[in-house]
Amino acid sequence: MKTALITGITGQDGAYLAELLLSKGYMVHGLKRRSSMFNTDRIDHLYQDPHEKHINMKLHYGDLTDSTNLIRIIQETQPDEIYNLAAMSHVKVSFDTPEYTANADGLGTLRILEAIRILGLTEKTRIYQASTSELYGLVQAVPQSETTPFYPRSPYAVAKLYAYWITVNYREAYNMFACNGILFNHESPLRGETFVTRKITRAAARIAMGLQQCLYLGNLDSRRDWGHAKDYVEAMWRILQQDTPEDFVIATGVTTTVRDFVKLSFAEVGMEIEFKGEGIEEKGYVAACTNSEYQLEIGKEIVCVDANYFRPTEVDLLIGDATKSKEKLGWVPKYDLKTLVQDMMQADVELFRRDTYLKDGGHRILNYHE
Ligand code: NDP
Numbered sequence: 001m002k003t004a005l006i007t008g009i010t011g012q013d014g015a016y017l018a019e020l021l022l023s024k025g026y027m028v029h030g031l032k033r034r035s036s037m038f039n040t041d042r043i044d045h046l047y048q049d050p051h052e053k054h055i056n057m058k059l060h061y062g063d064l065t066d067s068t069n070l071i072r073i074i075q076e077t078q079p080d081e082i083y084n085l086a087a088m089s090h091v092k093v094s095f096d097t098p099e100y101t102a103n104a105d106g107l108g109t110l111r112i113l114e115a116i117r118i119l120g121l122t123e124k125t126r127i128y129q130a131s132t133s134e135l136y137g138l139v140q141a142v143p144q145s146e147t148t149p150f151y152p153r154s155p156y157a158v159a160k161l162y163a164y165w166i167t168v169n170y171r172e173a174y175n176m177f178a179c180n181g182i183l184f185n186h187e188s189p190l191r192g193e194t195f196v197t198r199k200i201t202r203a204a205a206r207i208a209m210g211l212q213q214c215l216y217l218g219n220l221d222s223r224r225d226w227g228h229a230k231d232y233v234e235a236m237w238r239i240l241q242q243d244t245p246e247d248f249v250i251a252t253g254v255t256t257t258v259r260d261f262v263k264l265s266f267a268e269v270g271m272e273i274e275f276k277g278e279g280i281e282e283k284g285y286v287a288a289c290t291n292s293e294y295q296l297e298i299g300k301e302i303v304c305v306d307a308n309y310f311r312p313t314e315v316d317l318l319i320g321d322a323t324k325s326k327e328k329l330g331w332v333p334k335y336d337l338k339t340l341v342q343d344m345m346q347a348d349v350e351l352f353r354r355d356t357y358l359k360d361g362g363h364r365i366l367n368y369h370e
């Protein structure tokens with residue numbers, strides 16, 4: 001039985017990866033932060049009572065900013081594979097918390113690599129580092145592949161740049177099996193609510209059901225290469241099963257604007273959306289509903305641009321070239337953009353149906369601040 005340690009197990013990717021590794025017969029250890037409320041929603045279905053004798057998933061309190069705790073957990077668990085997914089992963093928030101982001105996302109990776117070296121596990125333990133298409137930042141060339149130069153555009157991306165290179169350096173200096181997966185945006189029903197896709201699918205479901213009036217967004221023109229997180233965790237695992245450690249781009253090769261993601265999502269609940277114009281300097285109401293299966297007023301404006309969501313420096317265009325992954329890892333995504341949007345919309349419609357019952361019963365429905 002192989003043993004894996006997943007940092008960030010309570011996040012979107014951590015949850016799907018834990019499920020995948022358990023299905024492959026792994027013993028899975030997860031690093032979890034202490035929080036004032038339960039924070040294991042995404043993995044509760046995998047929970048096993050620690051009082052039972054034979055468990056194959058165990059959570060450990062820890063934090064990427066705490067070396068001694070990382071060393072202890074790695075020593076206790078002796079993992080064959082470490083998936084370093086933990087991070088302050090929100091690009092916009094990293095402008096507000098740059099020092100913490102550098103500590104967790106940059107130095108956190110160093111702490112794990114050093115722990116493995118200190119514990120003499122360099123030959124045993126393989127490491128996956130969650131690198132990102134944000135490294136490409138300001139467009140140098142498209143589509144972006146393993147050889148495209150980096151130009152990070154946020155404190156998050158700069159911290160991840162350090163993590164990328166320290167992973168490469170430890171591989172070369174100490175012969176460690178340490179790899180970067182340069183993953184383009186990937187989404188799912190488990191995506192955090194403040195990332196743009198999930199914000200849109202939640203709002204589309206809620207507006208269609210009469211639970212919300214308007215969706216406030218920032219830059220509608222940025223383009224992202226969006227895939228499904230389920231496909232991407234499969235790639236992470238494949239990267240660590242190779243004979244030699246290498247870095248891989250994981251992407252769909254299709255890019256879409258935020259604007260089009262809005263249209264696709266609302267279309268899933270029978271609402272046609274028309275934008276009034278183009279250009280990121282637009283403020284105020286920008287899109288209206290032109291046709292709806294629900295009892296929505298036609299012409300009602302439901303998308304609004306709020307400049308608070310603009311970033312000081314933006315990444316305008318991401319489109320990945322995953323040829324190497326397809327050839328060497330045999331990685332082929334099962335989802336495309338349409339099936340991704342369908343999966344997310346179905347889940348959010350289901351989620352908010354509950355709120356409509358409450359509303360019909362005369363209860364107050366909370367507004368969500370995103
Ligand atoms: P999430 O934000 O959903 O999850 C992040 C996880 O990291 C959570 O479990 C969070 O814990 C944990 N975490 C945050 N800070 C710390 C810390 N200081 N110590 C320990 N744990 C911490 O991210 P995703 O699942 O979407 O992404 C996984 C990784 O992949 C991240 O590193 C992200 O930067 C990277 N990435 C993501 C992409 C994407 O499109 N999703 C694309 C490319 C890279 P808690 O639940 O307590 O908040």
Ligand code: GDR
Nearest residue numbers: 089091132133134184185194195196197217218219222309
């Ligand atoms: P990103 O994802 O920054 O690409 O990072 P996010 O969904 O936050 O933004 C994508 C694009 O949408 C624009 N946008 C908005 N974004 C948010 N969050 N909220 C809004 O209201 C909004 N309106 C427009 C953004 O400006 C941006 O251009 C994600 C994270 O998962 C990172 O951890 C990961 O490394 C990268 O993807 C690849």
